[in-house]
Amino acid sequence: MKPRYQAILASALLSLMALSPVHAQEHNTGQSVPGQADAQKDIGITDISLHLPTTPGQGQPELYFTLTNNSHTTHLLTGVTSPACSKLIGYHTDQENTPGTRHLFQHLALPETTTLVFASAGYHMLCVGPASQALSQPNVQVTFQFLGGSSKSVSAPITSTAQ
Template sequence: MRGRGAGFRACLAGALGLSALLCASVGYADSSGLPHEEEMDTETGKSKFVSADVPGQEHAADDVTIKNAWMQHVGRNQQHVAAYFQIENETGTSYLIDGISSPSCSAMFGYHSDLEVGTLTRQLFTHLTVPEKQMLVFPPGGYHLVCTVADGKTIEQGMQIPVQFHFLGGSSKTVSFDVRGAKPYRVSASPEGKLK
């Protein structure tokens, strides 16, 4: 299994690093038709295929900043919440996120509002490279994170939900996500062609 995890990391290091930087696609933040989560370890939010510590990764939680973190309910019921955020790495070392979890979520997985969602998208946050001196943005309408609300848990507007980012090498960082009112987000152009 280790070889399979390494292949995923290599594939996404270039392709998704660039995709995440260019994810300003338009559309509603609607995650209806959500994918299956069978590839995920529901206890840790990590991929079943990624393992092992890597030297040089132990300071990831200190060096990576996660900001502008917020959530909103998506879909036709109250069982899924989309999470949006920015990840910034100002250091000269690339780091790897190998899982994201929350006590409020039974599963967390990658999603894109406007694209067909396959295994690589679902597992985006189980092997995501945060390149050196880069910022990755996960906005409404682009690649983002989806939380399946855990049984017995409630996520409501005005709450702050703790989300833990796990890094290869064993470090982790907990970030509070603000829950906002659910509404569609769409980029529109004025008659002059400028974005509003």
């Protein structure tokens, strides 16, 4: 099955499930980019979680999430950060991971009225340089930055991949 169809199928399945809401903080730096000033208001971030490897030291924590652009304007994701990781990079489970994959979330277009799913069986993010103190908490903050300077921070539950 092609990745595009996998993403659509996963999105449809997730929308059928009753999921707990994610509390988000929105930030706008006031920088003016036509059509991009309030991207954080148009983007919904759901189903977010940071999964720890089953065996400590065997693998890296992985960040999964769903992004929904509810507007009629395409927005651009320019970065994702978390105090739990020195760096978050793009990764694909079943494909060769190139520099383009690693930097995917630094220039990701979020098409208008579209949902993109980043789950374990496809594109998602790896936590490089995990901070053990932050990972010992039940949740960690993750901040998504958008073209134009706005951002949205959400709380991601930390879970074991065995769950």
